[in-house]
Amino acid sequence: MTPSSTTSSGFGTRAIHAGQEPDPASGAVIPPISLSTTFKQSAAGVHSGYEYSRSGNPTRNNFETAVAALEGGKYGLAFASGSSVTATVLNTLHSGAHLISVNDVYGGTYRYFTKVAVHNGVEATFVDLNDAANVKPHFKENTKLVWVETPTNPTLRIIDIRAIADYAHEHGALLVVDNTFMSPYFQNPLALGADIVLHSVTKYINGHSDVVMGVLVTNDPAIHEKLQFMQNAMGAVPSAFDCFLARRGLMTLEIRMQRHAANAQTLAEYLEVNPHIEQVIYPGLPSHPNHDLAKQQQRGFGGMISFRVKGNLANVNKFLSNLKYITLAESLGGVESLIELPCIMTHGAVSPEDRAKLGITENLVRLSVGIENIEDLLADLKQALDNMA
Numbered sequence: 068m069t070p071s072s073t074t075s076s077g078f079g080t081r082a083i084h085a086g087q088e089p090d091p092a093s094g095a096v097i098p099p100i101s102l103s104t105t106f107k108q109s110a111a112g113v114h115s116g117y118e119y120s121r122s123g124n125p126t127r128n129n130f131e132t133a134v135a136a137l138e139g140g141k142y143g144l145a146f147a148s149g150s151s152v153t154a155t156v157l158n159t160l161h162s163g164a165h166l167i168s169v170n171d172v173y174g175g176t177y178r179y180f181t182k183v184a185v186h187n188g189v190e191a192t193f194v195d196l197n198d199a200a201n202v203k204p205h206f207k208e209n210t211k212l213v214w215v216e217t218p219t220n221p222t223l224r225i226i227d228i229r230a231i232a233d234y235a236h237e238h239g240a241l242l243v244v245d246n247t248f249m250s251p252y253f254q255n256p257l258a259l260g261a262d263i264v265l266h267s268v269t270k271y272i273n274g275h276s277d278v279v280m281g282v283l284v285t286n287d288p289a290i291h292e293k294l295q296f297m298q299n300a301m302g303a304v305p306s307a308f309d310c311f312l313a314r315r316g317l318m319t320l321e322i323r324m325q326r327h328a329a330n331a332q333t334l335a336e337y338l339e340v341n342p343h344i345e346q347v348i349y350p351g352l353p354s355h356p357n358h359d360l361a362k363q364q365q366r367g368f369g370g371m372i373s374f375r376v377k378g379n380l381a382n383v384n385k386f387l388s389n390l391k392y393i394t395l396a397e398s399l400g401g402v403e404s405l406i407e408l409p410c411i412m413t414h415g416a417v418s419p420e421d422r423a424k425l426g427i428t429e430n431l432v433r434l435s436v437g438i439e440n441i442e443d444l445l446a447d448l449k450q451a452l453d454n455m456a
């Protein structure tokens with residue numbers, strides 16, 4: 068089955084079959100992991116498409132093809148981490164370029180923009196894009212990129228990808244969307260006008276908290292060519308073994324995302340009426356300020372919930388340590404439920420003033436809802452909340 072023949076099939080079918088063909092040599096239904104670093108040439112410069120595994124590898128190629136098919140894009144490129152996708156994209160900009168980023172962008176992305184790219188002469192402006200029109204006054208002659216993440220982290224605000232894409236293109240800038248929180252199952256930014264979509268594969272795409280990896284997808288051959296050149300030149304490529312694991316995780320993305328979202332909706336509704344809870348932020352709740360935009364732009368609401376617990380930091384810590392199944396740890400998107408305290412953990416490096424502006428209070432917790440049985444997650448939250456005083 069060629070990749071193009073799978074683009075019209077269903078999501079779950081593409082997740083299993085795109086790029087993945089039985090091994091022609093043995094008939095193995097799951098192709099073997101291609102660990103070789105180099106490939107035999109029949110004459111100097113004559114080869115079957117692979118020369119050296121940094122520039123191209125069959126196991127990586129299988130994964131890249133599959134993610135591209137799920138994002139509705141032509142070209143996928145995999146990297147050693149989500150952060151190395153950011154670094155590689157930013158290195159296509161030259162000194163003197165400007166970019167506009169959503170203000171509550173992933174912490175590592177913020178760090179790259181403000182502590183690394185700036186020294187290469189690339190300037191970033193951070194803007195609250197919850198109202199898309201806010202982007203307008205920030206364009207400059209040299210604005211090359213707009214960088215968006217939606218839903219944002221950890222306050223789960225939704226940004227109108229189509230509107231931002233239109234503003235970016237009016238000003239000759241490209242739109243990059245970090246789609247990690249939604250996964251390609253719930254949102255396809257390319258179809259909404261984005262030029263590049265990226266993922267931390269570490270999260271939902273691999274889904275089992277055992278691989279650090281990144282991927283990007285584009286439909287534009289010129290952008291692809293530039294980024295493929297950078298992928299090879301910068302060399303932040305993933306191992307074949309990690310590509311194999313991520314490809315295996317990807318096969319179940321559809322049913323995992325369905326369960327993540329169903330569990331999250333149930334927990335969000337439970338928490339919203341719980342007397343120990345001050346506020347629940349989940350795009351699937353009608354009380355979410357961007358609920359209508361989420362319904363329009365996404366095919367579901369995902370597995371991430373943020374909520375404010377009633378009480379002080381000591382109560383919140385007691386609640387977190389009371390949990391039995393839900394594990395206190397950073398990261399998200401795995402089959403197991405993880406909870407974290409952004410003000411100290413993922414967003415501890417954000418200044419107290421910026422945390423206050425973003426609404427990252429001491430009682431705000433972020434829950435990555437896993438795919439365990441819902442009764443057990445409900446019981447776990449209930450006992451932990453009832454005993455936090």
Ligand SMILES: *Cc1c(COP(=O)(O)O)cnc(C)c1O
Pocket residue numbers: 148149150151173175176216220245247248266267268269270279280281
């Ligand atoms: C984790 C994450 C990243 C960074 O990816 P790594 O694989 O950890 O390097 C980027 N964006 C978002 C939204 C993330 O959650």
